[in-house]
Amino acid sequence: MKETEIQVLKIIEKNANLSVAKIAKMMGKSEQEIQQVIDDLEDKKAILGYSTLIDWAKVVEHEEVTAMVDVKVTPARGVGFDKVAERIYRFPEVKAVYLMSGAYDLSVTVNGKTMMDIGKFISEKLSALDSVLSTTTHFVLKRYKHDGFILEDDDEDDKRIVVSP
The missing domain is CATH 3.30.70.920 (Lrp/AsnC effector binding domain/regulation of amino acid metabolism (RAM) domain)
Known part of the structure; x- marks a missing residue:
């Protein structure tokens, strides 16, 4: 598998919601080139689908x-x-x-x-x-964590007691 294909897979694995234009910009490639890579990966069944992680x-x-x-x-x-x-x-x-x-x-x-x-x-x-x-x-x-995403609330205050020497 080509390095470009692996890079695209890593990017969309983290956020499948990114547009082709954004991925192309991130990688310094043309939109047409990235769209072709994604189409090829879908044809090869390397990309099986796109899902949303819901808490x-x-x-x-x-x-x-x-x-x-x-x-x-x-x-x-x-x-x-x-x-x-x-x-x-x-x-x-x-x-x-x-x-x-x-x-x-x-x-x-x-x-x-x-x-x-x-x-x-x-x-x-x-x-x-x-x-x-x-x-x-x-x-x-x-x-607590699923597919690399932490499912805890970041907004909650730290409820630990402060200990100082």
Whole structure:
């Protein structure tokens, strides 16, 4: 991959809301050149989409529970973990699936309206798969940082007590 492509990817990974004109100016390139690079990266599937990071804790009307589920599986002969992962990521409740090293094989991120919804998904759908041997579920209680963004309020005063010698 060319250095220009890598630079464009790093820029839009941090802020996909930047215009082509702004990216071109930042890189000292023409708008047409940057647009062509972006089009090529989309064609190659290096850019899969553009998303917005939302701090849902600040949206009062929206309540959602997230769980990280460690899954131990039996890999399928000839395809390893890929087919098992594919069956899991096709469920609409599943937001992410990663092959992991360590005690568990897959890490699955699941969203639901309640803990009961997630429990029902795990017991009725995920654990019911033939290749799933065991699961361990961890519920997210609070998010501090996500995709490089700190989710804490910067406006709050520092409530620590000042200590001086």
